[in-house]
Amino acid sequence: MSMEDIFERFETEVKRGAMQVAVMCLLEKERYGYDIIKSLKDAGLGVEEGTLYPILRRLEDEKILTSRWVTEGPRPRKYYAITEYGREIRGKLLGSMKSVSSAIERLESEMNGGN
């Protein structure tokens, strides 16, 4: 496996986890899939577009998100929003991510100091 492949696999895994939290943050306001992807791209979290929808479905199954179809307009759109339960989980996840991030930063600075 080449270095690019390994990097891509790591990046995909990290991004997928981060994307779920990012989606929970974005869905404080009701949005539909295409709108979420645009916002993620604007935030620097470009993803393979098709992968968002299974994630939304999974979060919905886990009662983290709620959804409704809006059929007015030229195309039917499925709007998602975060639930109260989802907000609780999001709070915990954000805390966990921050602690992981600061731990990594500490390890990095130790590593650099060690060099």
Next chain:
Amino acid sequence: MYDKLIDDYLNDVTKDMGAEQRNDVSKELRTHILDSADALAAEKKIPVDDVIVREVISKMGPAEKIAAMYPSKETFLEKSGLWKVVQVLGGIAVAFLIVAGILWVVAPDVLAMPLSIIINIVFALALAMVVITAIFLVIYVYESRLKVPYEARLHRLNKSLQDATSPLKVWLTVAMAVIGLAVITIFWPYIPFLDGFGPDGRLIPLFTPDFASFIPYIIILGLFNIAIQLLYLSLRQKWVPSLLDVVLSCCNGLLTIWILTVFPFNPGFTPIIVAGIKVVLVFAVIGCLVDAAKKLWQAAQFFIHGSPEKSKAV
């Protein structure tokens, strides 16, 4: 058309999903693909075409990968309760076989009669299992393989028939016009109609040779219609054939009024039949006027927005 590209991709993503999830996921992903295609086409300042849709689909990622990411739902076998039904029937059959076995051990002399009954019951249960499985299999094939693609095809067909510029609608209209012209020019002297109600009613020709003077006008309008349909395919400014369609509808209305004033051609019809046909002709005139108004509205939308579809999106 790119609709087929989208359908094929969505079928690949949703082929192993239950009917409800399949429908939901297809609808959501189709909207995403069309939204992305619109955005990409606007960015490139070109209309949405197969190339744009292919690019969008490639950005979505491989269908198999996306399908695998969806949370797996209950399988049809679990959801339908088929497995439970088969289990219960199998259990009953096994219970009868056990009873037969016990009888064979404890009372072999009285076994002959009950054994035949038990064999019949077990056979009936096995048959029930086969029939129930076959029925569920048919439902499964319909729900998972036929329902959504069939609905998608019907939806696409309906959309094509509503779109004046779609090749399907154009060629269908041309074919109908050609058949209509052939029938009217060859068979008009032989079209029969009931001359009156009651026991004496008989079939007589609807038209007399006087009607022959209308045939050239009908042929001209038919050919005009075919030319308009072909213009829908060849011209980019769709409002031009749409406006010509308005003229055609008005001409059809005028011709019908003319026929109405001359009718009946055949004096053999009773007054009530003549009145009935005249009412139908009046409705035909009204229909032509309504059609002209609709075509005028369509022409205006083509002129302003480029297509009626885009005007809905505004």
